[in-house]
Amino acid sequence: xxxxxxxxxxxxxxxxxxxxxxxxxxxxALNLGATPFQIGLIFAAYPVAQFVSAPLxxxxxxxxxxxxxxxxxxxxxxxxxxxxxxxxxxxYLILIRFLGGLISAAALPSSxxxxxxxxxxxxxxxxxxxxxxxxxxxxxxxxxxxxxAANFGLLVPFFVSGAIALIAFTVALFTVRNVKAHLPRRRxxxxxxxxxxxxxxxxxxxxMLIMVNFEAILALLIKDxxxxxxxxxxxxxxxxxxxxxAVQGNMGRISRVIHEKTAILIGLLVSTVxxxxxxxxxxxxxxxALVVILVIASGxxxxxxxxxxxxxxxxxGLVMGTYQSASSFGRIVGPPxxxxxxxxxxxxxxxxxxxxxxxxxxxxxxxxxxxx
Numbered sequence: 001x002x003x004x005x006x007x008x009x010x011x012x013x014x015x016x017x018x019x020x021x022x023x024x025x026x027x028x029a030l031n032l033g034a035t036p037f038q039i040g041l042i043f044a045a046y047p048v049a050q051f052v053s054a055p056l057x058x059x060x061x062x063x064x065x066x067x068x069x070x071x072x073x074x075x076x077x078x079x080x081x082x083x084x085x086x087x088x089x090x091x092y093l094i095l096i097r098f099l100g101g102l103i104s105a106a107a108l109p110s111s112x113x114x115x116x117x118x119x120x121x122x123x124x125x126x127x128x129x130x131x132x133x134x135x136x137x138x139x140x141x142x143x144x145x146x147x148x149a150a151n152f153g154l155l156v157p158f159f160v161s162g163a164i165a166l167i168a169f170t171v172a173l174f175t176v177r178n179v180k181a182h183l184p185r186r187r188x189x190x191x192x193x194x195x196x197x198x199x200x201x202x203x204x205x206x207x208m209l210i211m212v213n214f215e216a217i218l219a220l221l222i223k224d225x226x227x228x229x230x231x232x233x234x235x236x237x238x239x240x241x242x243x244x245x246a247v248q249g250n251m252g253r254i255s256r257v258i259h260e261k262t263a264i265l266i267g268l269l270v271s272t273v274x275x276x277x278x279x280x281x282x283x284x285x286x287x288x289a290l291v292v293i294l295v296i297a298s299g300x301x302x303x304x305x306x307x308x309x310x311x312x313x314x315x316x317g318l319v320m321g322t323y324q325s326a327s328s329f330g331r332i333v334g335p336p337x338x339x340x341x342x343x344x345x346x347x348x349x350x351x352x353x354x355x356x357x358x359x360x361x362x363x364x365x366x367x368x369x370x371x372x
Contacts, residue, residue, distance in 0.1 A: 003114075003118055003175075003176060003177050004114075004115055004118060004119065004127050004130070005130075006171065006172075006175045006176055007070070007111050007114050007115060007131075007172075007176060008115075008130045008131055008133075008134045009134070009171065010070060010074070010107075010111065010168045010171055010172050010176070011107075011108070011111050011131060011134040011135060011138070012134035012135075012137055012138045013138070013164055013165075013167055013168040013171070014073075014074055014077065014104075014107055014108075014138065014165065014168050015134065015135050015137075015138025015139050015142065016137075016138040016139075016141050016142040016145065016164060017077065017078075017081070017138075017142065017160075017161045017162075017164035017165045017168070018077065018104075018138070018142065018161070019138060019139045019141075019142030019143055019146075020142040020143065020145050020146035020149070020157055020160065020161045020164070021081070021142075021146060021157060021158070021161055022142065022143050022146065023143050023146050023147055023150070024146050024149075024150055024154065024157045024158070025039075025042060025043070026039055027150075027154060028084075028085075028093070028154055029042055029090065029093060031088075031154070032088055032089060032090050032093065033090065034090045034093075038090050038094070041094050042090075042093055042094055042097055043097075044332060045094050045095075045097040045098040045101060046097050046098070046100060046101035047101065047328040047329075047331040047332050048098065048101065048328070048332055049097075049098045049099070049100070049101025049102040049105065050101045050102075050104075050105040050324065050325065050328040051325050051328040051329050051332060052102070052325075053101070053102045053103075053105045053106075054105040054108075054109055054321045054322070054324035054325040054328060055318065055321040055322045055324075055325050056321070057069055057072075057073070057105050057106035057109055057110065057317075057321055058109040058110070058113065058317035058318045058319070058320055058321020058322065058324070059315075059317060059318045059321065060106070060317070061106065061109065061110040061113060061317035061321075062113070062180070062315050062316070062317035062318055063180065064180065065178035065179060065180045066110040066111070066113050066114035066117065066176075066178070066179050066180075066316075066317060067110075067114075067172065067173075067176045067177065067178040067179070068110075068178065069106040069107065069109065069110025069111075069113075069317065070106070070107050070110045070111055070114070070172045070176060071169055071172045071173050071176075072103065072106045072107075073103065073104045073105065073106035073107025073108070073110065074104070074107055074165050074166075074168040074169040074172060075103075075165075075166075075169045076100065076102075076103025076104050076106070077100055077103065077104035077107070077162075077165040078162045078163075078165035078166045078168075078169060079103075079162070080096055080097075080099055080100035080103065080104070081100070081158055081159075081161040081162035081165060082158065082159065082162040083096050084096055084097075084158045085155050085158050105321075105324065105328075108320075108324055109317055109320040109321035109323070109324045110317060110320075111131070112128070112131060112306060112310070112316075112320040112323075112324075113310070113316035113317040113319070113320045113321075114176070114179055115127050115128060115131055115310070116128075116306075116309075116310025116311075116316045116320070117179050117310075117316050118179060119310075121311075123252070124307045124310060124311065125251050125252065125255035125260060125303055125304065125307040126251055126252025126255065127252075128251065128302075128303040128306040128307045128310070129248045129249060129250065129251025129252060129254075129255075129303040130248070130249060130251075131248075131303070131306070132244075132245075132248035132251070132299065132302050132303045132306070133245040133246070133248040133249035134245075136241050136242075136244045136245035136248060136299070137241070137242075137245040139241055140237075140238050140241035140242055140245065144238070145160070146160075146161075193318075193319060193322060194312075195370065196370055196371040197309060197319055197322075199367055199368070199370070199371055200305055200308055200309045200323070200371060201309075201319075201322055201323050201326045202326070203264065203305050203360070203364065204302075204305055204309075204323045204326050204327050204330075205326040205327065205329060205330045206330070206356060206360045207267075207298065207301060207302065207305070207327075207330075208326075208327040208328075208330030208331055208334065209330040209333070209334045209337075209356065210271055210275075210353050210356060210357060211298060211334075212330060212331050212334035212335055212338070213334055213335075213337070213338045213349055213350075213352065213353045214278075214291070214294065214353070215335075217338045217339065217342045217349050218233065218236075218237075218291070219233045220342060220346075221278075221279070221287075221342075221346060222236075222284065222287070224346060225281070225287075225346070226283070226284045226287075228284060232284065236287075236288050236291060239288070239292065240288075240291050240292045240294075240295040241295065243292050243295055243296055243299075244295040244296060244298060244299040245299070246299075247296050247299035247300060248299045248300075248302070248303055251300065251303045251304075254300060255304075255307075258300070260304035260305075260307050260308050261304075261308070261364075261368050261369075261371065263300045263301060263304040264301050264304050264305060264364060264368065265361055265364055265365065265368070266297070266300070266301075267297040267298060267300055267301030267304075268301070268357050268358070268360055268361035268364060269357075269358075269361055270293065270294070270297035271294060271297055271298075271353065271354075271357040272354050272357040272358045272361065273354075274290050274291075274293055274294045274297070275294075275350045275351070275353040275354035275357060276350070276351070276354045277290055278290050278291075278350045279346060279347035279350050279351075280347075306320075306323075308371055309323060337349070337352070338352075
């Protein structure tokens with residue numbers, strides 16, 4: 001249990017350092033003269049790089065140990081955070097973000113593979129709940145810390161982010177026990193996975209597609225419908241994130257009542273209903289309640305998918321790396337789709353999310369029984 005908690009703490013630190021830069025990068029880019037399109041490239045560079053490299057890092061960690069995937073990923077993120085302010089040019093910022101994504105992609109697949117490898121069968125879902133709570137909590141506290149650091153200058157958050165990543169690297173290097181899969185080489189890619197794991201990877205892709213659909217245009221909806229701004233959006237996302245983290249932290253208890261397969265189906269059906277209701281919210285507070293419910297539903301779905309994904313396989317690094325790659329692909333394609341649909345009608349992206357959720361629920365109902 002001590003090793004799992006250590007990895008959970010490392011994941012929290014990593015995500016806090018990563019999300020710390022969210023509110024800072026747009027302003028840094030604007031100071032460099034970036035256009036809106038270039039700012040989009042700056043944010044897209046990271047998940048594009050992760051999409052490419054995550055399966056490779058997963059395979060690496062299977063062969064050499066999950067500890068080394070975690071340490072390389074955290075050290076790479078630290079170094080690239082320190083390097084961001086080195087050259088004040090847009091092209092350099094895009095390049096360094098891409099490089100950061102390539103290297104830091106080693107951390108999360110290795111972390112989730114480690115948890116799957118060392119968890120007793122009856123504790124897998126609980127431990128992935130802790131993992132999900134660490135992800136969510138880090139994403140909540142990171143932007144808040146970034147805003148505080150920016151009070152001392154726009155350069156400061158980059159060094160704080162790098163320092164946080166160095167702390168995560170140090171903790172992982174000296175406290176995480178190395179665990180290997182001890183397996184021979186094999187080809188890398190989703191087709192190399194067992195059929196039931198491919199289904200779960202697809203579920204991860206769809207889940208990310210639904211969530212980034214909301215992330216991409218929720219602020220626009222709040223501004224256009226209720227005339228509110230970044231402060232209210234930030235408060236809402238922070239509160240929702242805390243609720244999600246609380247639910248994931250209690251997945252051990254929840255999984256004793258609701259089986260993982262059922263939890264996934266419930267999450268998709270809740271997402272369907274919430275997506276339909278959101279555009280018709282009569283007030284900001286009603287909208288906020290719906291978003292919190294959606295995040296809670298996601299909070300029981302993600303650990304359930306990860307728990308099922310980690311079972312019955314030895315190459316957990318490869319499996320988790322492929323899952324991370326699919327999630328990154330969802331983060332790449334989701335925002336442009338949501339933005340385009342929002343331009344047609346403010347309700348269109350939410351109806352798209354509802355159709356996607358319902359059709360995926362039907363798919364899961366048909367094929368989820370084949371998942372071990």
